[in-house]
Amino acid sequence: MSSYWKTYPVLEKQVALVKNLIEQRVQVRNPEISQAVAQLAQAGGKYLRPAFFFLFTNFGPNQDEDRLTKIAASLEILHMATLIHDDIIDDSPLRRGTVSIQAKFGKNIAVYTGDLLFTIFFDLTLETMNGSxxxxxxxxxxxxxxxxxxxxxxxxxxxxxxxxxxxxxxxxxxxxxxxxxxxxxxxxxxxxxxxxxxxxxxxxxxxxxxxxxxxxxxxxxxxxxxxxxxxxxxxxxxxxxxxxxxxxxxxxxxxxxxxxxxxxxxxxxxxxxxxxxxxxxxxxxxxxxxxxxxxxxxxxxxxxxxxxxxxxxxxxxxxxxxxx
Amino acid sequence: MSSYWKTYPVLEKQVALVKNLIEQRVQVRNPEISQAVAQLAQAGGKYLRPAFFFLFTNFGPNQDEDRLTKIAASLEILHMATLIHDDIIDDSPLRRGTVSIQAKFGKNIAVYTGDLLFTIFFDLTLETMNGSxxxxxxxxxxxxxxxxxxxxxxxxxxxxxxxxxxxxxxxxxxxxxxxxxxxxxxxxxxxxxxxxxxxxxxxxxxxxxxxxxxxxxxxxxxxxxxxxxxxxxxxxxxxxxxxxxxxxxxxxxxxxxxxxxxxxxxxxxxxxxxxxxxxxxxxxxxxxxxxxxxxxxxxxxxxxxxxxxxxxxxxxxxxxxxxx
Structure with a gap:
C-alpha cells in the first residue's frame, strides 16, 4: 500500500492515518477477530476510496483532520465488510493476497466479522455526522x-x-x-x-x-x-x-x-x-x-x-x- | 402470532401495525428476497421485542403512533437480521416453523438478506431519531x-x-x-x-x-x-x-x-x-x-x-x- 501512494505524499500520510484508525477501531475483546480484521486492514488494499475522499476534501475550506480521517475510515470499513461477505459467497480462498477471513476462520466467523464491521461503520458515521x-x-x-x-x-x-x-x-x-x-x-x-x-x-x-x-x-x-x-x-x-x-x-x-x-x-x-x-x-x-x-x-x-x-x-x- | 396477543388487545393492534410496516419495508426490487423476508415476518414470530417496547411506551405522554411503530419495527428487523445470520452459522433448516432463508435460498442469499435488513434497521432508526x-x-x-x-x-x-x-x-x-x-x-x-x-x-x-x-x-x-x-x-x-x-x-x-x-x-x-x-x-x-x-x-x-x-x-x- 505505502508504495502505491508514494508519488502523492500528502495522500500517503492521510491514508496512513486512516489505516491506523481502522486498526484501533477493529480491536474487540475477541482476539481472533481483531487479528483477522487488522490483518485485512494491513494487507494489500490500496485504500482507493479514502484516497478519492481526501482528494475531494481539497475543494473546501474545512480541514478537521480528525473528522475527515474518521469519515475516510468509515468508507474503507464499509468496503472491507462487503469484501468479507463477498468472500463467503464466492468461497474465495484469498483476499488482498493473504488468506481470506472465511478460509482462515470459517464462514461463521466471517459472517459476524462482516456484521461487526458494519457496526463500526455505523459508529464512525454517527461520530462525524449524526443529525446530518x-x-x-x-x-x-x-x-x-x-x-x-x-x-x-x-x-x-x-x-x-x-x-x-x-x-x-x-x-x-x-x-x-x-x-x-x-x-x-x-x-x-x-x-x-x-x-x-x-x-x-x-x-x-x-x-x-x-x-x-x-x-x-x-x-x-x-x-x-x-x-x-x-x-x-x-x-x-x-x-x-x-x-x-x-x-x-x-x-x-x-x-x-x-x-x-x-x-x-x-x-x-x-x-x-x-x-x-x-x-x-x-x-x-x-x-x-x-x-x-x-x-x-x-x-x-x-x-x-x-x-x-x-x-x-x-x-x-x-x-x-x-x-x- | 395473532393468537399470542389476544388477551392484550391494544398490543395486538400495535404488533399488527409493526408487522405491516415490516412487510412494506422489506419490499426490494429482488422479488425472491422480498418474498423470503416477508415470509419470515409473517411466520410464527411473537414480536416480543416490539411488545415490550409498546408496553413501556405507556409510561410517557408522547404517543406518536407512526414514530413509535417505526422504532418497534427497527427492533424486530434487527432481531430478524441476526436470526438470518445465526441460521447460516448453525446450518439451521428451520426458522419460525418454516424453512429458513439459508435452507431455501442458500447461504449466499442469506448473508445479503441479513445485511439488507441491517440497512433497513439503519433507515428506520434514522427516520425516527437522527441526531439523538x-x-x-x-x-x-x-x-x-x-x-x-x-x-x-x-x-x-x-x-x-x-x-x-x-x-x-x-x-x-x-x-x-x-x-x-x-x-x-x-x-x-x-x-x-x-x-x-x-x-x-x-x-x-x-x-x-x-x-x-x-x-x-x-x-x-x-x-x-x-x-x-x-x-x-x-x-x-x-x-x-x-x-x-x-x-x-x-x-x-x-x-x-x-x-x-x-x-x-x-x-x-x-x-x-x-x-x-x-x-x-x-x-x-x-x-x-x-x-x-x-x-x-x-x-x-x-x-x-x-x-x-x-x-x-x-x-x-x-x-x-x-x-x-
Missing amino acids: HYMQINAAAMKKILLGELDQMQLRYNQTQSIRDYLRSISGKTAELFRLASLEGAYFSGASPEVVRRAGRIGLNIGLAFQMLDDILDYSANQADFNKPVIEDLNTGVYTLPLLLALKKEPAAFKPYLDKQNQMELADMQAVANLVRTLGGVDAAREVARKFTHKALVDIEGLPKSQTKKQLTKLTNHLLKRKI | HYMQINAAAMKKILLGELDQMQLRYNQTQSIRDYLRSISGKTAELFRLASLEGAYFSGASPEVVRRAGRIGLNIGLAFQMLDDILDYSANQADFNKPVIEDLNTGVYTLPLLLALKKEPAAFKPYLDKQNQMELADMQAVANLVRTLGGVDAAREVARKFTHKALVDIEGLPKSQTKKQLTKLTNHLLKRKI
Whole structure:
C-alpha cells in the first residue's frame, strides 16, 4: 500500500492515518477477530476510496483532520465488510493476497466479522455526522451496494441478461462507494454545491469504469496464465461486460458451453474466453469503459483549477488505463 | 402470532401495525428476497421485542403512533437480521416453523438478506431519531449483540468456560435487544429518567431469564421426544447453563462424552442430557433463572401504578415461568 501512494505524499500520510484508525477501531475483546480484521486492514488494499475522499476534501475550506480521517475510515470499513461477505459467497480462498477471513476462520466467523464491521461503520458515521442528512445518504449507499450484489447473484447463469442489468449491478456493488467517497470528500470539506454534485458524478463514473476495466483485464490477460477470476466468474455464473457484449453478437456460439453452468471444464472456459476475444467482446468493452473514463475526465476538467485537479486526472488515468 | 396477543388487545393492534410496516419495508426490487423476508415476518414470530417496547411506551405522554411503530419495527428487523445470520452459522433448516432463508435460498442469499435488513434497521432508526444520542445507543446495542454471538462461537467445546462467560454471551446475544426495546419504549414516550433506567434494567433481566429458560427447557423436555436444540447445541459445542452447572460439579463425568466434540453419537448426547438432569443442572439453572425473573418482577413492582404494570407482570410471569 505505502508504495502505491508514494508519488502523492500528502495522500500517503492521510491514508496512513486512516489505516491506523481502522486498526484501533477493529480491536474487540475477541482476539481472533481483531487479528483477522487488522490483518485485512494491513494487507494489500490500496485504500482507493479514502484516497478519492481526501482528494475531494481539497475543494473546501474545512480541514478537521480528525473528522475527515474518521469519515475516510468509515468508507474503507464499509468496503472491507462487503469484501468479507463477498468472500463467503464466492468461497474465495484469498483476499488482498493473504488468506481470506472465511478460509482462515470459517464462514461463521466471517459472517459476524462482516456484521461487526458494519457496526463500526455505523459508529464512525454517527461520530462525524449524526443529525446530518448524510446519515441517510450513507444508509442508502450501503443498501445500494447490497442490492447490486443481490442483482449479480440473481443474474447468475442468465444468458439473456442485458448490458443495462450489468450496469445496474456494478453501479451498486462497485461504483456507489466511489461515488459516496467523492461526494463526502467535497461535502464535508465545505466545497460548493456545484463541486459536490460534480464530485458525486466523477466518483460514479470512475467506479463504473474501474469495475469494467477489472472485468476486461480478466479476459484480456495473457492466455498463458489463464485467469483465475474468469474461471471463478464462469463457474459461479457471473457474466461480465466482455462476455455479455460478445454473447449479444452470437448467443448460439456460447450456448453449448454456458449451458453447462458450473459443470464447465477448463477447456470449455478457455473456449468461452477465446470466443469473447475473437467476437470482439474485449475491444467493445474497452470502448464502453473508455466512455465512462472520458465522462469522468471531462467532469474533472470542469473542477476549480488546482493541484488536486491534476492529481485526480493522473490517478484516474492511472487506474482506468492500466493494462494489468 | 395473532393468537399470542389476544388477551392484550391494544398490543395486538400495535404488533399488527409493526408487522405491516415490516412487510412494506422489506419490499426490494429482488422479488425472491422480498418474498423470503416477508415470509419470515409473517411466520410464527411473537414480536416480543416490539411488545415490550409498546408496553413501556405507556409510561410517557408522547404517543406518536407512526414514530413509535417505526422504532418497534427497527427492533424486530434487527432481531430478524441476526436470526438470518445465526441460521447460516448453525446450518439451521428451520426458522419460525418454516424453512429458513439459508435452507431455501442458500447461504449466499442469506448473508445479503441479513445485511439488507441491517440497512433497513439503519433507515428506520434514522427516520425516527437522527441526531439523538439514541442513534449511538442503537449502534452500541447492535455491536453488543454481535459480540455476544462471537463470544458464544469462541466458547464452543470449551469445558472450562465459566458461568460468567455464559452470562456475558447471553447478555449480548439475547438480553441486549430486550433491554433496548424496553429502554426505547420508555424514552421515546417521554417517560421520566427514573422509569427509563428502570425499563432498561427490567428488559435486561427479562432477556437473561428468557434465554436461560429456553436453555433449561431444552434439557428438561420429555426424554421421549429428545430435543433437537440439545442435539444441535452439543454438536456445535454450545454449552448452556444447565450443562455448565452440572459440569462444574463433576467435570470428569462429562469429559469422555464432550471430548468427542462434533463426533458425539445420539447415545452420547442422551448420556450427557441424563447427567445434566441427575447432577441437578436443570434445577440449579431454574434457580438462577428465577433470580433474574425475580429481579425483573421487583423492578416492575416499582413502576408507577397502572394497567400496564399489571400487564408487564402477567407477560413476564407467562414468559419466564412457562414449562414448554
